[in-house]
Amino acid sequence: MNHEHPEFLWYNGKIVPWDNVTIHATVIPSLTSSVFEGIRAYWNPDEGRLYGFRFREHYERFADSIKLMRMNVPYSVDEFVDGSVETLRRNGHDSDAYLRPAAYSGHPHQGGQWMPDPDQVQDVFIHTKSWPSILTREDGIHCGFSSWTRIPDHILPPRIKCHANYANSRLASIETTINGYEGALILNMQGKVAEGPGACVMMVRRGKVITPPVTAGILESITRDTLIEISRDVLGLEVEERDIDRTELYVADEAFFCGTGMEVIPIASIDRYPLGDGQIGTLTLKIRSLYHDLVRGIDKRYAHWRIAI
Secondary structure, eight states: OOSSSOSEEEETTEEEEGGGOOOOGGGGGGGGGOEEOOEEEEEETTTTEEEEESHHHHHHHHHHHHHHTTOOOOOOHHHHHHHHHHHHHHTTOOSOEEEEEEEEOOOGGGTTOSSOOTTSOOEEEEEEEEOOOOTTOOSOEEEEEEEEEOOOTTTSOTTSOBTTTHHHHHHHHHHHHHTTOSEEEEEOTTSSEEEBTTBEEEEEETTEEEEOOGGGTOOOOHHHHHHHHHHHHTSOOEEEEOOOOHHHHHTOSEEEEEETTTEEEEEEEETTEEOTTSSOOHHHHHHHHHHHHHHTTSSOSOGGGEEEO
């Protein structure tokens, strides 16, 4: 395994050497409308095996983004899943891995067009790389609310995992980093909590797990869906999907970000209000520990979420 870059990518339905996948510089302006996904595969050291986690659900969301952007992509969810498994195998991943599929217009003449040519097929690649998990992190992060407002569905839908949408998240991240925080939280146009850049937020208050609904201006997160299900069905916790006020987070007992890239990251403080005692909360730790064991195949439940690579 080349740890600088993989040997192969999946490109337009075929496994292709890394150096053979290139675009012309004039394509770059059109890439802001490209759609993408972030997917993880986890190494089980006891079995010496890699497990892909919820590939199908990620590619169903990828297909939704492609549809909403009116892109012409001739590959099915099954082809994306099979291509991901084959690419991971060909690249010989023997540690935690991350997959980045993307669909984009690779044709220079389309760079200035708002409406893609319906007869022109878009290019798709699946890139894999080694990326260690941070699920055993021993401390929480200090966060602040950004002054930027989360983009709403009727302006630029967060439901679409599109590079253009992530400019909103980038502005929020830059601002809160300059202000001395490690993470950002963003309010929607109704003044309610939406999410963080690249991650949903969940809080624990008086024994309940509470998270904003998918209509609050958030990405329809696969990780969020996973944690809701295992919190209810395995841990027996009450979970509410409802609007959250900014001040509710200040007085929460616990809170954490969740997402494929961020996994489950505890939040120690928000706008310098400590949450609980500032340490990783009891329920956060239970949820994170269960998630860790499920994604690696240590806990054999929810086998339909995992693919053995």
